[in-house]
Structures are given as C-alpha cells and as structure tokens.
Amino acid sequence: MRAVVIEEYGGPEVLRLTEVPAPVAGPGQLRVRVRTAGVNPVDTKQRAGYFSATASASFPLRLGNEYAGPVDQVGEGVGGFAVGDEVFGSATGQCYAELVVVEAADAVGKPAPLGWDAAGGLPAVGQTAYTALEQIGGVTAGETLLVHAAAGGVGTVAVQIARLRGAAVIGTASERNHDYLRSLGAVPVAYGPGLVDRVRELAPGGVDAALDAVGGDATAVSLALVADRRRIGTTIDTAAAETYGFQRVGGRTTPGLRQLAEWCRTGDLDLPSVTGYPLDQVAAAHRQVEAGHTRGKVVLRVG
Numbered sequence: 001m002r003a004v005v006i007e008e009y010g011g012p013e014v015l016r017l018t019e020v021p022a023p024v025a026g027p028g029q030l031r032v033r034v035r036t037a038g039v040n041p042v043d044t045k046q047r048a049g050y051f052s053a054t055a056s057a058s059f060p061l062r063l064g065n066e067y068a069g070p071v072d073q074v075g076e077g078v079g080g081f082a083v084g085d086e087v088f089g090s091a092t093g094q095c096y097a098e099l100v101v102v103e104a105a106d107a108v109g110k111p112a113p114l115g116w117d118a119a120g121g122l123p124a125v126g127q128t129a130y131t132a133l134e135q136i137g138g139v140t141a142g143e144t145l146l147v148h149a150a151a152g153g154v155g156t157v158a159v160q161i162a163r164l165r166g167a168a169v170i171g172t173a174s175e176r177n178h179d180y181l182r183s184l185g186a187v188p189v190a191y192g193p194g195l196v197d198r199v200r201e202l203a204p205g206g207v208d209a210a211l212d213a214v215g216g217d218a219t220a221v222s223l224a225l226v227a228d229r230r231r232i233g234t235t236i237d238t239a240a241a242e243t244y245g246f247q248r249v250g251g252r253t254t255p256g257l258r259q260l261a262e263w264c265r266t267g268d269l270d271l272p273s274v275t276g277y278p279l280d281q282v283a284a285a286h287r288q289v290e291a292g293h294t295r296g297k298v299v300l301r302v303g
C-alpha cells in the first residue's frame with residue numbers, strides 16, 4: 001500500500017509517498033481502508049523534529065493520528081463490526097496511508113450526515129475540545145466561555161459543544177472569520193492589542209472560563225478575564241500553564257468521540273469547513289497547517 005513516510009526531520013519537502021507492506025488486523029483490531037486522514041499541527045511539529053529531544057523515533061517514520069473509512073478486515077474476537085462498516089477515530093502515527101490497523105474498541109461508527117472530509121478531520125480536534133471543556137469544569141447554561149483561536153480545528157468544535165451545553169461563547173479570530181464564528185454560534189472578536197477591553201464590552205463581568213488554542217498573548221487575556229484559574233485551559237502553552245497555575249488540557253476519549261458522533265447524527269454538530277488535499281500533496285497540506293490560519297480543518301484525501 002502507499003503511505004507517507006519521513007526519513008529525516010525537516011521541512012515539508014521531507015514528506016515522501018512510498019510503498020510499504022500492508023498491515024494486517026490482529027486480535028481485537030480492525031483494518032480500515034482510509035478515505036480521509038486529518039492533518040494536525042502536531043504532525044507538522046513531529047515532522048520538524050520538535051519532539052526529538054523527548055521521544056525517540058526510528059526512521060522511516062509514519063505520520064497521522066486520525067482516519068475515516070470503511071472497515072476492510074475484522075480481527076479475531078471483534079464483535080459489532082463487519083467489513084464495509086464506515087468508521088472513524090484516532091490511531092497514533094500511521095494514518096497518512098491507504099490502510100490503517102486500529103483497536104476496534106476505539107473505532108466509532110461514522111454518522112451518516114458527516115461527509116468523509118469532515119469525518120477524517122473530526123476525531124483529534126473533537127476529542128481535544130471535548131476533553132478540554134470537561135477539564136476546565138464543563139460549561140453550562142448561564143456561563144460565558146472565551147475561546148482563543150475559535151476558527152481553527154479545536155475552536156470550531158469547542159464553540160459548538162459549549163453552545164450545545166447552553167453556554168454563551170465569545171471567540172477570537174481575524175475579521176475574515178467572523179461570519180464563520182457567527183455561523184457556529186459564537187460572538188466574534190478580533191484578537192490583538194485591546195482584546196481584554198473588547199471582551200469586557202461583550203461580557204462586562206468577565207468570562208467564566210477560557211480555552212486557549214493559540215498561546216502567546218492569549219495567556220494574559222485569559223488571566224485578566226477569568227477569576228478561577230482552574231477554569232482556564234490551554235491546548236498548547238504548557239509552560240504558561242505551569243507558571244500561572246492553570247491547566248494544560250486535551251486528550252483522547254472514545255466515549256467523547258461517540259458523543260460527538262451522536263451530535264453529528266442529530267445535526268447538532270458539524271465540521272463545516274474542511275480543506276482537502278490528495279495524498280500526494282501532503283507537503284502542501286503541511287504548509288497550510290504551519291501557516292496557522294486554517295479555517296476548520298485540513299485533511300488528506302487518500303482513497
């Protein structure tokens with residue numbers, strides 16, 4: 001089968017599409033024929049060697065942590081799945097490929113309303129947003145949540161979950177994404193100097209919780225606007241979280257993905273903006289993600 005590998009750390013040019021042996025589903029596993037695979041900022045950091053000091057990797061190294069596609073092979077002892085079932089989920093470091101082997105326990109049925117592009121892009125950002133909101137205490141009716149980088153992948157899902165939970169949401173983005181944020185149910189606000197004042201105009205008493213998906217200046221803004229530091233979370237700035245006593249948030253949750261799938265099934269949740277690249281244009285996909293201004297998600301269209 002074809003898969004993307006890197007033989008060394010470096011820029012997007014090190015990404016190479018090549019032939020590798022097809023994996024086989026073992027006990028408790030499924031093999032999935034990948035239709036789409038999401039591209040996340042962590043993939044670009046891994047490609048660049050950002051984690052090389054703390055995590056050893058052997059080359060050739062595979063990339064990609066989320067997939068969507070039909071089941072192609074069912075491993076021994078797996079119940080509840082059959083060849084042809086449409087599934088999606090997370091699987092670490094192998095999804096930029098035509099076939100992936102995944103733990104059946106972590107695969108979730110793809111909701112019919114979700115197209116393949118959205119399905120391949122939802123698991124990582126969806127689970128991150130779901131877990132992050134739980135970790136900052138959940139958000140409920142009557143509360144206001146501030147989401148930094150609300151137009152990105154994590155932000156797109158976090159806004160919708162918070163709205164489903166009944167909270168009001170203020171989301172930061174550049175002007176070109178303000179209509180997009182309104183369509184998700186957030187009140188948009190421009191980031192940059194003066195952000196604290198602009199949020200206070202919208203929420204004179206401050207906000208109850210903040211989710212930071214961009215880092216940098218977002219930390220000071222969250223600290224100025226949220227009284228309880230346990231209700232501030234960041235998906236990116238571990239150092240700031242440790243320094244100021246708020247939370248580094250995120251993580252995988254299969255029950256969370258099942259809930260997200262259910263919301264998609266009922267039409268309450270969507271990934272409405274996805275940019276797709278063919279697998280052989282993976283370098284272009286990485287360049288877009290690294291530019292840091294994707295609306296929604298980037299996915300690879302594999303098959």
Ligand SMILES: NC(=O)c1ccc[n+]([C@@H]2O[C@H](COP(=O)([O-])OP(=O)(O)OC[C@H]3O[C@@H](n4cnc5c(N)ncnc54)[C@H](OP(=O)(O)O)[C@@H]3O)[C@@H](O)[C@H]2O)c1
Binds near residue numbers: 042191293
């Ligand atoms: N993806 C995941 O599953 C995941 C999991 C764990 C951690 N994380 C981390 O969380 C962060 C966000 O991930 P993501 O996938 O949501 O990223 P992303 O989709 O690539 O984020 C792009 C968004 O960031 C916005 N943005 C850029 N600069 C901004 C600023 N100064 N203030 C506010 N918004 C700004 C852009 O909006 P404009 O175009 O309007 O500027 C764009 O919509 C990354 O650092 C990632 O490593 C992600």
